[in-house]
Amino acid sequence: MDTASFVEILEKEGQLLADAAQVAGPDAVVPACPGWRTRDLLRHTGVVHRWAAAFVADRHTAPRPMDPHPELDGPDLVAWYRDSHRRLVDTLAGAAPDVECFTFLPGPPSALAFWARRQAHETTVHRYDAESARGGSPAPVAVEFAVDGVDELLRGFHARPKSRVRTASPRVLRVRATDADAVWTVRLSQEPPVTVRDADGEAECELAGPAEELYLALWNRRPLPAVSGDAELAALWRDTSAVV
Template identity: 70%
Template sequence: METAQFIGTLDTEGQLLATAAEEAGTDAKVPTCPGWQVRDLVRHTGMVHRWATAFVAERHTSYHPGEGLPDLDGTELLTWFREGHRRLVDTLAGAPADVDCWSFLPAPSPLAFWARRQAHETTVHRYDAESALGGTPSAITVDVAVDFAVDGIDELLFGFHARKKSAVRTEVPRVLRVRAEDIDAVWTVRLSTGTPVSERGEVADADCELAGPAGELYLSLWNRRPFPGVTGDPSLATLWREKSAVT
């Protein structure tokens, strides 16, 4: 996907998140984020948006902490969120392609990284906001484009879980396969006592396979929905649930 597509997705998803949060109300519980209410979700996502904006707008070339969570609620909180989201979208859209700033996952450029990361961040949290409208997470209609979902799985496996801090590890080497059934996309994840190693394709026999539509797999791997299909050793699916959280 191109940077402009990620920015467009970020724009749409942020607006959808705000609409769902407003409809649910800031007191509503967020089933996909146990212990959170909508106000926590909106404060967190809005803080991340401002944090990301600062790197691109102010050209920080090393890590800088975020501003912290605002002491706002209700209409004021939603206005604050919408303003920060709009500034992030406008900053990314107006930044030069070669902007030099800090980033933390492999990408063609810092701008490409931030557009991609914030599009996925906001999409997952849009789903969280919609879960606060009622019903169980598995009953919510998945509205994630297939190509975007595939990219998000790539980012999760080749980015976040290629880092030393990934806790998805096994004492005995095991192989986890992820298969998107609505597009020709398969990932093989080798698990051991070291960092997970992911490859595209069926490059080894799998001990466990997670399969389903790309959009559902994407949200499942982010621990937002049950896995649509599990075959083989279910303990690896449980391991992912218990150890894959990204902080």
């Protein structure tokens, strides 16, 4: 997927997030985020949008803290979120392709591609949260985008030392999208997980399902799909894979 596609998805998903949050109201419980209500979701995601936009707009090359959450609520908070989202979309859409700034995951070919991809997935997952708080059927996640999101999570976030998914002895987990040509082999040990896009060798446990189901399950938004093999390994992933 290219940068323009990620920006287009980001724009759509942020609009859906704001619309769902507005209908849900600020006190609606966000099921997948213990202790959060819709106001917390809007405050968090809006601050992340502004934080991300600043790296690109101001070309910051070192990590920077996020701003405090605003004290806004109700319609004013929704309007603030919409403005935060608009700033991010406009910043990414107008940035030079070779802009240099801070990033924190491997994979994308440029800083702009990194931030467009990361914020598209950030916003999609939280759009699902807002729609879950609202109730009713959530918008679907396209197969190609869901596959990319699984790849970002497994080969990006969980390649970092921060990943808490560890095993005392080497273990192998496989993740398979049943509606796409996408398979990941995740090698677990006392070190951070090592993931490759292939199905080589035997795996002790396999998680298989449509790409959208895998995407939302691996981000702890839905139960894990079909599990074959060692269910304890699937449970270990579920219990320790939250991104920190």
